[in-house]
Amino acid sequence: MLTIDGSLGEGGGQILRTSLGLSLVTGLPFRIERIRANRKKPGLQNQHLTAVNAATAVGVADVEGAHLGSEALTFAPVGVSPGDYSFDTGTAGSVTLVLQTVLPALMLAEGPSALVLEGGTHNPMAPPYDFLAKTFLPLVGRIGPVVTAKLDRHGFYPAGGGKMRVTIAPSPKLERLELLDRSKKAHCRATAVLANLPRVIAERELKVLKQELSIPQADLHIEEVKSHGPGNALLLEIENGLFTEVFTSFGEASVKAEIVARRLVEEVRPYLDAHVPVGEHLADQLLLPLALARGGAFITVPPSQHTLTNIEVIKQFLPVEVRIESLPDNAVRVDVVRNS
Numbered sequence: 001m002l003t004i005d006g007s008l009g010e011g012g013g014q015i016l017r018t019s020l021g022l023s024l025v026t027g028l029p030f031r032i033e034r035i036r037a038n039r040k041k042p043g044l045q046n047q048h049l050t051a052v053n054a055a056t057a058v059g060v061a062d063v064e065g066a067h068l069g070s071e072a073l074t075f076a077p078v079g080v081s082p083g084d085y086s087f088d089t090g091t092a093g094s095v096t097l098v099l100q101t102v103l104p105a106l107m108l109a110e111g112p113s114a115l116v117l118e119g120g121t122h123n124p125m126a127p128p129y130d131f132l133a134k135t136f137l138p139l140v141g142r143i144g145p146v147v148t149a150k151l152d153r154h155g156f157y158p159a160g161g162g163k164m165r166v167t168i169a170p171s172p173k174l175e176r177l178e179l180l181d182r183s184k185k186a187h188c189r190a191t192a193v194l195a196n197l198p199r200v201i202a203e204r205e206l207k208v209l210k211q212e213l214s215i216p217q218a219d220l221h222i223e224e225v226k227s228h229g230p231g232n233a234l235l236l237e238i239e240n241g242l243f244t245e246v247f248t249s250f251g252e253a254s255v256k257a258e259i260v261a262r263r264l265v266e267e268v269r270p271y272l273d274a275h276v277p278v279g280e281h282l283a284d285q286l287l288l289p290l291a292l293a294r295g296g297a298f299i300t301v302p303p304s305q306h307t308l309t310n311i312e313v314i315k316q317f318l319p320v321e322v323r324i325e326s327l328p329d330n331a332v333r334v335d336v337v338r339n340s
Contacts, residue, residue, distance in 0.1 A: 002030040002316060006071070009309030011038025013048050017101045018288060018310055020055040020075060022317035024105035025292060029076035036071075043069040047093025047119065051101040054087045058102045082109035082170070089119030092160030094126035099166060104288055106168045107145035113168045121155040121162035122193070122233045124250045127281065129154075129164060130235050131246040136285050139179075139243060143293045144171030154195055157250075159229025174293030177286075179277045182299060182331070183241040186272060189219040191235045195227035201257045205234050208261035213268070234264055240277045247271075247279065274331040276300050283334065284310055290336040291320045297335045299327065 004019050013036055023030050036042045044052065044067070052066050052073065059077030066073060087098055095117035106113045121129040127136070133149045140147050146169040155162020190209045192202030202222040209215050213236075232251025237244050249264035251257070271279050278286065278300040284307040290296035291314050303311075303324060311322045319339040324332050 001076075002028055004030055004032040004313065004316065006032050006035040007037035008312060010305045011309075012036055012306070013097070014284075014306060014310055015313050016048060016073070017051055017097060018313045019317070020051060020101050021104040021288065022314065023075055024055055024059045024077050024080055024102065025108060026317055027077060027079070028317060029074070031072070031074045033072045035073060043071040044073070045093070046091045047089045047097060050087055050089045050093060050119070051098045054085070054098050054102050057085060058105055080105045080109050082106055082111040082113040082168075084114045086116040087118070089160065092120035092123060092155060092157040094123045095119045095121055095155070095162065095164050096127045096129060096132050099132070100285075103147070103168070104292060107140065107147060107170050108172070108174070108292065109170045112170065115166040115168070117164045117166065119155060119162060120157055120160050121151060121153075121164055122231060122250070123157045127285065128233060128235075128248050129162075130233075131248065131281070134237065134244050135246045135282060139177065139286065140289060143174045143177050143289060145169060145174075154193070154225045154227040154231065156195060156227055156229060156231025156233070159227065159231075161228030174289065176294040177290060177296040177298075179242055179298040180333070181240075181242050181277055182275045183277075184275050185241065187239040188213055188215050189221070189237045189239075190215055191221040191223055191237070193223045193225060193231070193233040193235065195225050195229070195231040197230050197232055197251070199224070201232060201251065204257035205261040208258050209234075209236065209265065212262070212265045232260070234260055236264055236268060238268070238271075242277045245271070245277070245279050245282060270301055270330065274301050274329050276331045280304055280307070283307055287311060287314060287322070287336065291318050291338070295320075295336045295338045297333060299331055299333050302330065302332055303334070
């Protein structure tokens with residue numbers, strides 16, 4: 001049985017989710033200790049417990065330590081069981097992170113699956129639905145599986161209440177993926193999403209993006225949606241010639257709209273200046289699918305601690321090598337190589 005140190009590197013919930021996902025795929029049992037040791041509230045919180053419960057159901061697993069606040073967990077899957085599932089975080093916990101946990105196994109399963117996920121669809125510190133639907137899942141489709149997502153209802157932090165449906169048509173073989181084009185042309189489109197908030201907030205956010213990133217007025221949009229509580233997500237879609245990247249900044253109580261927009265600009269500028277196709281967060285998300293496939297390569301910005309930690313966890317389950325090569329303009333090339 002593998003022993004995973006939950007305080008490794010970045011020390012957050014990604015270590016648990018990656019371990020669960022790869023345990024399902026490989027059949028390897030593991031024990032993780034010091035879960036989320038580097039967080040203010042260590043141990044399993046609602047969204048992490050939902051991910052554990054989802055993995056337990058999909059893998060028909062034997063589990064010890066699956067309770068709120070638990071800082072140690074033992075997980076032993078019996079076998080992946082595709083089918084229809086419904087999972088609810090019960091809070092504004094991210095449903096996209098729950099999907100991230102079970103998707104690797106279900107996209108390699110022997111039959112199709114359909115998931116209903118309820119909770120937070122637009123959360124700080126988690127990939128929002130829009131990134132999932134417009135960026136990540138289309139790229140997953142290029143390596144084999146067909147995964148579609150539909151948003152029934154937005155769920156913003158802290159009210160939650162969102163609902164997302166996902167269908168998965170698996171593929172027994174995953175193909176290699178390369179994203180290496182360093183095109184200097186990028187088309188930007190911005191959308192300010194509002195729920196139960198004054199429209200002027202969106203107008204102020206988009207004004208900043210127009211000024212700072214020279215986005216034409218025709219590519220600035222406001223979308224007002226229904227939700228259980230107030231919420232604001234500022235989305236920037238960047239078509240880079242290979243696919244569409246999505247960057248997000250979330251509104252917060254007592255934080256000015258202009259600050260929300262400038263946070264997004266500060267995140268996007270290094271990506272644009274490096275002329276890379278893959279952003280920091282997508283780089284982290286691509287590692288596991290490529291490790292399960294015939295490998296792959298992509299050009300991105302220098303990896304975050306989150307990404308470096310994810311690499312170390314993946315290497316404990318799979319015979320892979322991840323090479324990182326520095327390139328001009330503060331870019332790097334990442335090669336994921338299967339050793340067997």
